[in-house]
Amino acid sequence: MRLDMNKQLTGFWTIIHYTIRKLLLSKRIYITLLIVMFIVAIMAYASTLELTDQDIEDDKTKVDIGVDLLDALILFFFLPVMAMIYGSSLVRDEMDDRSITAIVTSPMDRVITFIGYYIGLAISVSIIMLLILTAGFMSYFGAIGFDGTGGIYGPFAALMVIGAFSYSALFIMVSVLFNQPIYFGLFYAFIWEVFIGLIPGKISLLTVKHYLRSIGSEWIVYGDISEYENATSVSDSAIVLTVFIIVTFAMGAYLFRDKEFT
Secondary structure (H helix, E strand, C coil), X not given: CHHHHHHHHHHHHHHHHHHHHHHHCCCHHHHHHHHHHHHHHHHHHHHCCXXXXXXXXXXXXXXXXXXXXXXXXXXXXXXXXXXXXXXXXXXXXXXXXXXXXXXXXXXXXXXXXXXXXXXXXXXXXXXXXXXXXXXXXXXXXXXXXXXXXXXXXXXXXXXHHHHHHHHHHHHHHHHHHCCCHHHXXXXXXXXXXXXXXXXXXXXXXXXXXXXXXXXXXXXXXXXXXXXXXXXXXXXXXXXHHHHHXXXXXXXXXXXXXXXXXX
16 A cells, blocks of 8 residues: 555656646747746836826826736736636647546546646646746836835735636636637636626626735735725635635546546
């Protein structure tokens, strides 16, 4: 039994390492690099702009503007999009190139295999989002100065990791559930998370983004996110996200365990 557990653990770490290496060294990395350059260009340009009369009237500073850009561009938009790009076709790509056959036919338990895939995906998305966040943060605040920026990068970095694990649980489940997972991924990332979240009322409670921004409203004291309307408490948001991860992951693991890989 001990030898069997050792083999399972070795296989588990191998799957994690394999998934991270495959995702970070895939051709999708070029998309990431393009997004990094886009974020750097936008943030650097924004740092050169003067405050408008409306900004002054609203008592906003350059720090507030920078936080709003990080919120809108990275947390609000690119976090779910990048999780979708990397996660929604993870298992499907493995099936298409037949590399999954050797894994699912090995003595290793399929649930452990799925856990390895999920953790590898979540770590990869976290690394990618931290790279994008760091590039945006440095290009903007490096230009205007870091005075008054305490308590910005750390909370945003934490939100990137929480969001990466939340969205990865959803999209890896989708990659097992659908034959063409990219279509659901596009709908969820571009329609559900973006537009549904903009509709007034309680419907925003059905988006992951709502709970991430609710947590951010308690952690960050600058920008519009600090005054996020209808924010859920940190404890309630943490509970909802934890339940969301557990449920979507459990569904994905169940489907993966019983799926016929042909």
